[in-house]
Amino acid sequence: MLEVSNLQASAGQREILKGIDLKVNPGEVHAIMGPNGSGKSTLAGVLAGRDGLEVTGGSATFKEQDLLELEPEERAREGVFLAFQYPVEIPGVNNAYLLKAALNEVRKHRGEPELDAMDFMTLIRERMQLLEMDDTLLNRPVNEGFSGGEKKRNEIFQLAVLEPSLAILDETDSGLDIDALKIVANGVNAMRSPERSMVVVTHYQRLLHYIVPDFVHVLSGGRIVKSGGKELALELEEKGYGWIESAPAVV
Amino acid sequence: MSQVVTAAPDYAGQFAAWSSAVPLPAPLADMRRDAFQSFEQLGFPTTRLEEWRFTNVAPITKIPFVAPEGASSLSRESLDRLQLPQLGGAELVFVNGRLAPDLSSTTGLPDGVRVAGLAEMLAGQAGAVAGRVGQLAGAAGQAFTALNTAFLGDGAVVEVDDGVVVETPIHLLFVTSPDTAPVLSQPRVVVSAGANSQVCLVESHAGTGEGAYLSNAVSEMWVADHAVVDHYVVAREADAGYHVGQLVATLGRASNFSSHAITLGGAIVRNEARVILGGEGGECTLNGLYLGTGRQLVDNQTTIDHATPHCDSHELYKGILDGQSRAVFNGKIIVRLDAQKTDAKQSNKALLLSEGAQVTTKPQLEIFADDVKCTHGATVGQLDDEALFYLRSRALSEEQARQLLVHAFAADLLGHIKVGAIREQLDALLLERLPVGS
Ligand SMILES: Nc1ncnc2c1ncn2[C@@H]1O[C@H](COP(=O)(O)OP(=O)(O)OP(=O)(O)O)[C@@H](O)[C@H]1O
Ligand SMILES: [Mg+2]
Numbered sequence: 120m121l122e123v124s125n126l127q128a129s130a131g132q133r134e135i136l137k138g139i140d141l142k143v144n145p146g147e148v149h150a151i152m153g154p155n156g157s158g159k160s161t162l163a164g165v166l167a168g169r170d171g172l173e174v175t176g177g178s179a180t181f182k183e184q185d186l187l188e189l190e191p192e193e194r195a196r197e198g199v200f201l202a203f204q205y206p207v208e209i210p211g212v213n214n215a216y217l218l219k220a221a222l223n224e225v226r227k228h229r230g231e232p233e234l235d236a237m238d239f240m241t242l243i244r245e246r247m248q249l250l251e252m253d254d255t256l257l258n259r260p261v262n263e264g265f266s267g268g269e270k271k272r273n274e275i276f277q278l279a280v281l282e283p284s285l286a287i288l289d290e291t292d293s294g295l296d297i298d299a300l301k302i303v304a305n306g307v308n309a310m311r312s313p314e315r316s317m318v319v320v321t322h323y324q325r326l327l328h329y330i331v332p333d334f335v336h337v338l339s340g341g342r343i344v345k346s347g348g349k350e351l352a353l354e355l356e357e358k359g360y361g362w363i364e365s366a367p368a369v370v
Numbered sequence: 371m372s373q374v375v376t377a378a379p380d381y382a383g384q385f386a387a388w389s390s391a392v393p394l395p396a397p398l399a400d401m402r403r404d405a406f407q408s409f410e411q412l413g414f415p416t417t418r419l420e421e422w423r424f425t426n427v428a429p430i431t432k433i434p435f436v437a438p439e440g441a442s443s444l445s446r447e448s449l450d451r452l453q454l455p456q457l458g459g460a461e462l463v464f465v466n467g468r469l470a471p472d473l474s475s476t477t478g479l480p481d482g483v484r485v486a487g488l489a490e491m492l493a494g495q496a497g498a499v500a501g502r503v504g505q506l507a508g509a510a511g512q513a514f515t516a517l518n519t520a521f522l523g524d525g526a527v528v529e530v531d532d533g534v535v536v537e538t539p540i541h542l543l544f545v546t547s548p549d550t551a552p553v554l555s556q557p558r559v560v561v562s563a564g565a566n567s568q569v570c571l572v573e574s575h576a577g578t579g580e581g582a583y584l585s586n587a588v589s590e591m592w593v594a595d596h597a598v599v600d601h602y603v604v605a606r607e608a609d610a611g612y613h614v615g616q617l618v619a620t621l622g623r624a625s626n627f628s629s630h631a632i633t634l635g636g637a638i639v640r641n642e643a644r645v646i647l648g649g650e651g652g653e654c655t656l657n658g659l660y661l662g663t664g665r666q667l668v669d670n671q672t673t674i675d676h677a678t679p680h681c682d683s684h685e686l687y688k689g690i691l692d693g694q695s696r697a698v699f700n701g702k703i704i705v706r707l708d709a710q711k712t713d714a715k716q717s718n719k720a721l722l723l724s725e726g727a728q729v730t731t732k733p734q735l736e737i738f739a740d741d742v743k744c745t746h747g748a749t750v751g752q753l754d755d756e757a758l759f760y761l762r763s764r765a766l767s768e769e770q771a772r773q774l775l776v777h778a779f780a781a782d783l784l785g786h787i788k789v790g791a792i793r794e795q796l797d798a799l800l801l802e803r804l805p806v807g808s
Contacts, residue, residue, distance in 0.1 A: 167763050170755060195765035207760040211778025217764060220774075224765035260778075261760075277764065 120145045120316045121166075121186075121285055126177035128165050135161045137341035138177065143285070146313040150327055150352060151320045153338035154360050159320045160204050162338065163289045166318075167201035168194050181285065195221075196228035200283035202274035204290045204320075209261040214273070215243065217261050218280055225281055246279040250306045267294030275306050286310070287318045292326040304329030324356040337363055379434040381409070385520055391439045392523040395492060395500055405509040405519035412513040424698045424730050425640060425669045430612050435554035435584050437521050442466040444547055448578045449473060452545060452606070456795045457572060459538030460485050465545050467555040468524045478538070482531035483569075485540055488558055489524040499527050502560050506590040506618040514614045518556045518588045525558030528571060532564035532594070539570040539792060546611060548581035559589035563597040565622070570600040570789055575615065577608035577636075587615045595622035595649060601629040602792060606799065607636030609664075616642045621681075623649030630787065632796055633660035633668050634803045640669040647674065647681035647709075658687035659783045662695025662727065663805045669698040672716075676709040676742075685716040688783045690776055691727035692805035702734040705742050712742040719749045721779050723772075723807025753807065772806040780804070 121143040128136040135158045143149050151159055165172050166179060168191035179186040186194060209217075222242075223233045234242065247254055250272055262270050271291050278286050288307070292300055307330050311317070319330060327335070327349065335351040336343045337360065345351065345363045385406045394402060414431040415422040442465045449463065462485060463473035469487035476485050484491075491499050509516035526542045546555040563569050575585050585607060593599045599619075607613045613636045621627050631641040645654045660668040674683045689697045699718040720729040731748035753775050761771035780800060787793040 169759055190768070191759060191762040192765050192767050192771075195763055201763050203760065203763075207754075207756050209757050209760065209775070209778065211781045212761075212774050217761070217766075217774075220766055220770065221764040224767075224770075228765075281765070 120182065121318075122180045123166075124178055126162075126165065126179055127175045128161060128172050129175055130161065130172050134175070135341050136165065139338075139341075139343055141336065141343065143316045143318060145316055146311075147334065148311065148317045148319060148330065148332045150332035150335045151318060151338055152322065152335060152352065152355055157338045158341045159338050160289055163201055163287045163318070163320060166287060167191060167199060192224070195283075196225055198284035200278050200281055200286045202271075202278060202286065202288045202291050204293070206262045206270040206274055208263045208265075210263050212261050214259055214261050215257045218243070218277060221277070222280055242280065246276060249279055249309055250276045251302050252276055268296060268299045271295055272299060272303055275303050279306060279310060282310070284314060285316050285318070287320070289320045290322065291319070292321055292323060300326065301329060324352045327352045339363070379431070381517070384437055388437060388439060388521055388523070394522060398492070398500060398503060398522060401504050402520055402522050405504075405516045405522075408509040409513055409516035409520050412511070412516060415513050421671065421700065424696070425638070425667060427638065430584060430638070433552045433582050433584070436551045437554040437556065438466050438468075441468055441470070442547055442549070444470065444473065444545055444578070448545070448547065452543060452574065452576045454541055454543075454572065454574065454795050456791045457539045457541050458791065459540055461541040461543060462487065462526050463543045463545065464524070464526070464557055465547055466553050467544070467557045469526075480534060480536060482534035483536055484527065484529040486527050487524055488527050488560065491527045498529070498562065499560055502562065502590060502592065503558065506592075506620060507588045507616055512616070514586050515588055515616050518558065518586050521554070521556045522558060525560065528559075528561045528569065530563045530567040530569045533566045534564065535567065536569040539572050539789060541572045541574065543574045543576070544585065544587065546575075546577045546583045546585045546607075548577070548579055548583040552581060553583040554586065555583065556586045559587065561589065561591040561599070563591070563593050563599045565594040566596045567594070568598040570792070572602040572604065572792060574604045574606060575613055576606040577611035579608060580610055582610045582612070583608075584612045584614070587613075589615070589617045591617070591619040591627075593619060593621045593625045593627045596624050597622065598626045599628070600788065601627070602796075603629065603631050603641065604796070604799070605631075605633045605636055605639045605641070607639060609635065609637060611636045613639045614642075615640070616644075618644045618646075620646045620648050621652040621654060624651040625649065626653045628655035628657070631656075631658040631660070631670060633658070634799055635661070636666065638667045638669070640671070642671045644673040645675065645683070647676050647678055647683065650678045650680045652678070652681045654681070654683045656683070656685045657783060657786055659780055659800070660687070660689045660697060661800075661803055661805060662689065662691040662693070662697055664693045664695060666695045667697070668695070671700045673702040673704065674714065676703070676705040676712045676714065679708060679710045679712070681709065682713045683715070686783060686786070687718040688780060689718070689720040689729060690723065690780060690805060691720060691729060692723040692807050694724075694726040696727070697729045699729070699748075700732045700734065701746065702736070703744060703746075705737040705739050705744065707738040709739045710741040712739060712744070714742070714744045716746040717748065719751070721751055721753070721776065723753065723776070723805055769806060773804060776804055776806055777801065
């Protein structure tokens with residue numbers, strides 16, 4: 120599904136990613152943990168095509184294509200979805216309108232017909248239920264005035280509607296209270312399938328208790344310094360990052 | 371249909387011919403003559419004048435515009451493109467400043483409302499209108515208004531009697547259609563809304579073809595006590611069209627007047643609006659939305675004269691500028707000595723889509739009363755990169771994302787439009803012309 124090798128990237132004059140290797144097979148869930156500023160969001164941004172990040176070396180292949188060659192919208196249409204750490208408020212753009220436009224772009228790319236208003240609403244209602252979303256959010260401007268938790272829930276709601284093949288979740292758990300966390304995690308779990316992969320960036324084992332990963336990686340100083348199974352997250356929770364940061368990378 | 375632009379402008383010759391060809395009742399004929407003298411003394415404004423500092427009308431002064439004395443024709447196709455059928459009410463169509471009765475329709479108006487051509491009204495039982503023309507928009511110091519008055523002939527008259535409510539918007543469509551020569555089209559609009567009446571008016575100024583023309587319009591509006599007047603000026607001038615419009619309105623006690631200047635096209639578009647809050651408890655809204663692309667220049671000049679206590683005024687202007695376009699906003703608020711409890715708000719917000727686009731904002735507050743609230747603000751911004759990336763990461767093309775964000779910026783202003791049919795109609799026009807940058 121996704122193969123990242125020796126990926127290096129910088130922002131401004133600053134080198135942030137210093138050689139990332141990551142292979143994600145269909146159906147797998149990979150967790151990425153690591154201290155603040157280690158480059159987790161930068162990695163997510165490079166994969167989604169964020170402006171201002173310059174890839175200085177290495178490669179990223181998605182479904183046998185050079186991902187880094189594609190525009191952000193082409194990546195989205197091919198099935199890459201980034202749930203933002205800080206979802207953007209867009210005054211004047213209606214949430215449902217955006218969702219419909221996004222879904223129709225994705226469907227067009229897949230060679231599927233556009234959904235009519237009825238079918239769209241049916242799909243939306245179903246996915247809203249999955250995330251126990253308040254339906255007033257649907258007709259508000261995108262993220263504008265949403266609470267932190269509502270924004271995160273809206274991201275996963277978009278994920279559920281767009282059904283990407285690779286979902287990158289950047290700290291989706293931050294800002295969610297414990298009940299919301301369970302609901303959102305349930306939503307994410309409902310989307311798990313043998314064809315869909317996920318990369319879950321988090322600081323907390325708490326989320327991984329609900330969304331159980333197949334692999335856990337520790338990103339530190341722009342490198343993956345340790346990888347392991349789901350137990351690694353527990354170990355990190357207990358001991359912090361200090362004990363591995365100095366250790367050589369284990370792949 | 372190429373234009374021959376060689377001769378020097380000859381307004382004196384044209385004025386002489388016009389005066390004999392277009393008859394007027396005696397007092398108005400005198401006014402016309404005085405106005406021409408004022409125009410000759412003033413000449414076209416230059417950038418040395420404070421009100422014209424950023425608006426150079428030199429191109430207008432060089433073109434030998436000709437004011438057609440007779441009727442001009444307009445193709446059905448051009449008309450179809452410019453009508454606003456969704457409004458569904460009375461519509462007067464003017465071609466090159468002159469009413470085209472065959473293209474107009476005033477059916478469905480309630481009793482107590484007159485919507486007619488100015489020439490026709492003056493020729494018949496002129497009544498009140500002859501006494502109104504020129505009373506609000508004087509020629510003194512105003513070259514373009516003087517020029518309009520000097521060539522007074524036709525225009526639109528809307529009279530609403532006391533207590534009459536006109537449900538459907540009235541459309542006044544002014545089309546300038548230059549042919550072999552650059553046309554000067556100078557309509558006059560005279561509106562009087564009686565006490566407790568309500569009316570909604572849309573003035574469209576549009577052009578056809580590729581030749582240069584000048585559409586120089588003057589509107590005078592009397593809004594009596596407790597009347598509600600909702601007014602729109604939509605400039606859809608052609609690329610080579612120049613438009614100067616002056617609106618003067620005087621408001622009675624507890625009346626409510628709003629005017630929306632929607633500028634969608636034209637080489638230079640200058641909208642002047644002057645509103646006199648002449649009765650206690652009056653409320654005035656001046657809103658504007660302007661688009662600029664290429665080398666266009668859009669200039670909005672507003673003056674709100676708080677002459678009586680307890681009046682509110684709100685001004686919100688929003689501009690979207692691309693290419694090398696420029697915009698000027700000059701908002702003057704006068705609060706007279708006894709206009710206590712005035713509440714005046716003014717803001718101009720511009721979205722610049724290119725490096726070359728430029729906006730100049732100048733608020734001017736002249737406050738002589740002490741118990742007043744006056745606020746003004748101006749913002750200039752660009753499209754938010756983070757929002758663009760967010761939308762693109764949701765599969766929208768860059769073009770779509772830009773369009774959505776630019777439209778959202780304007781939509782907020784359209785949202786203030788109360789009449790659904792006008793809002794939808796304007797939104798459709800906006801989407802046709804919306805620049806998105808690159
Ligand atoms: N555009 C930029 N210009 C300069 N430095 C940047 C830029 N973007 C990110 N950085 C820096 O790169 C480093 C990595 O940032 P990144 O957001 O990827 O960290 P993170 O691992 O996601 O952290 P957190 O856990 O706090 O979200 C930080 O030190 C950040 O300040
Ligand atoms: Mg981060």
